[in-house]
């Protein structure tokens with residue numbers, strides 16, 4: 001009798017702890033939508049696959065979209081709220097961000113199947129996970145249960161939190177350390193630059209105002225090619241671009257090999273192989289694709305989990321670009 005009573009009290013305490021965990025914001029859970037929307041992950045995957053068939057640059061755009069969403073007040077889909085010219089998306093640091101409408105389309109499909117269950121914040125993270133996988137990268141198991149922000153962010157906040165294109169290694173490491181990434185994981189997450197492109201406007205300063213410092217070295221022949229694609233003072237520098245590595249549609253470790261050979265496009269890409277803290281990891285990842293994939297996967301989960309809204313904090317929007 002006494003034993004039964006103790007068991008009930010214990011069960012009640014555990015239940016209260018679970019309820020408190022959720023009420024306080026709780027956490028993220030693997031298989032979060034197993035009951036509420038079991039089709040969620042398949043719908044996101046199908047959306048990414050069909051969009052990538054018509055535009056093979058979709059995965060790179062979606063991966064960058066996730067980084068930029070998560071970097072400004074956590075992964076909360078605040079980047080999708082585009083109400084006016086002061087919105088987060090309008091920050092100059094978000095220049096080149098694309099495919100926000102694909103997230104809205106996937107959301108539409110999800111609303112038809114399980115209304116008001118799947119957050120736009122989770123859709124962005126799931127879509128980025130698919131983007132990596134369909135480009136040949138690792139299949140990353142991601143915890144879910146993020147809520148969307150119910151307060152819009154601003155372009156001023158994005159200006160201050162998104163890294164500038166000329167950030168160096170030390171600044172980059174500080175940004176990712178705040179999210180709990182190790183130096184190895186920080187190098188790995190920059191490996192996201194194995195996909196996609198960089199517009200000429202983002203490398204003009206490196207090409208034409210460079211101090212020629214050892215830490216920012218560009219291999220001379222490569223620099224000449226870049227100067228042909230990106231001439232000085234060109235009106236076209238916001239539309240002309242260069243691939244981030246030799247295989248910009250494939251998620252592989254080519255980015256690290258290119259960086260070692262002085263073909264890093266941005267300052268941070270070029271500095272990483274030469275910096276004492278990051279250089280050993282650049283070499284490791286260039287030689288061992290599996291090590292890169294493992295470190296990228298754990299970095300991706302940390303990036304996607306830091307400072308998120310969960311439980312009773314935040315909302316699930318009906319449409320991703322509006323607060324309802």
Ligand code: HEM
Nearest residue numbers: 060061063064067096163164165172192196197198199202
């Ligand atoms: C210090 C950190 C970082 C800086 C300074 C940085 C900067 C940039 C810049 C300037 C571009 C070119 C954008 C354009 O011209 O359209 C770019 C592209 C890109 N970045 Fe980053 N980035 C950083 C970290 C990351 C991270 C953590 C990821 C993802 C894991 C990422 C993924 C991408 C991708 C996929 C592209 C290509 C986008 C496209 O093709 O549309 N970046 N980044």
